[in-house]
Amino acid sequence: MEKRGLKKVLKCVAVCLVTAVAFGALPVAAALTAAYDDSVTVVVDAGHGGADGGVTGKDTGVKESELNLIMAKLVGEFLESGGYDVVYTRKGSGGLYRATDSNKKSADMQRRGEIIREADAAAVISMHMNTFHQRSRRGAQVFFDKSSEQGRALAEAVQRELNAGFNLPDAGREFAPLAADKYILRQSAAPAVIVECGFLSNPSDEAHLLDADYRARLAYAIFLAVDGFLSEGA
Numbered sequence: 753m754e755k756r757g758l759k760k761v762l763k764c765v766a767v768c769l770v771t772a773v774a775f776g777a778l779p780v781a782a783a784l785t786a787a788y789d790d791s792v793t794v795v796v797d798a799g800h801g802g803a804d805g806g807v808t809g810k811d812t813g814v815k816e817s818e819l820n821l822i823m824a825k826l827v828g829e830f831l832e833s834g835g836y837d838v839v840y841t842r843k844g845s846g847g848l849y850r851a852t853d854s855n856k857k858s859a860d861m862q863r864r865g866e867i868i869r870e871a872d873a874a875a876v877i878s879m880h881m882n883t884f885h886q887r888s889r890r891g892a893q894v895f896f897d898k899s900s901e902q903g904r905a906l907a908e909a910v911q912r913e914l915n916a917g918f919n920l921p922d923a924g925r926e927f928a929p930l931a932a933d934k935y936i937l938r939q940s941a942a943p944a945v946i947v948e949c950g951f952l953s954n955p956s957d958e959a960h961l962l963d964a965d966y967r968a969r970l971a972y973a974i975f976l977a978v979d980g981f982l983s984e985g986a
């Protein structure tokens with residue numbers, strides 16, 4: 753079998769095993785054995801951290817930075833189980849700045865940019881939580897860089913999964929991915945998206961995002977979309 757064909761078969765096996773893990777049918781270790789070695793790197797960014805907690809849950813006070821980290825690790829674990837190399841911008845609760853930095857937010861963002869540029873990744877996924885003054889606004893929303901067609905395509909793939917699995921069944925509406933002008937989306941030529949997982953200003957979204965099973969399902973949907981997008985070009 754030619755290498756390209758074999759790679760596709762191994763990829764299908766890996767994704768099936770990840771699916772089995774997601775639904776509790778297999779331990780993670782079994783899926784890891786299916787990882788193929790011609791690896792592709794994905795950067796997973798947990799937004800905010802340290803002194804910058806991001807937005808706050810209206811009902812519980814949960815910090816966006818904490819939920820972002822949990823979601824980033826979940827998405828990253830699914831990607832690793834599917835055979836990808838994952839580069840995390842942060843794996844702890846702290847921000848990416850030094851105590852001596854006078855402008856911690858700026859230092860934090862610059863360090864994230866360095867990590868993304870050094871990773872030579874095929875895709876960049878930045879995890880965030882949303883907020884809005886109208887508490888009825890809810891749902892998962894994906895953003896891409898306004899000048900990146902590949903970013904738009906990746907955003908459409910992720911938004912499609914989130915609409916089908918969450919926005920339509922939970923809120924009865926779809927979102928279209930939105931163009932944005934954000935530093936984190938412009939750090940490499942790789943397609944990059946910001947995933948706003950839900951609104952911490954909405955009681956239902958906040959309750960869902962505090963539920964471990966819901967977060968796992970959400971992370972798995974993001975993984976499926978990213979994997980499908982990257983596999984198309986394989």
Ligand SMILES: [Zn+2]
Binds near residue numbers: 799806807816
């Ligand atoms: Zn944020």
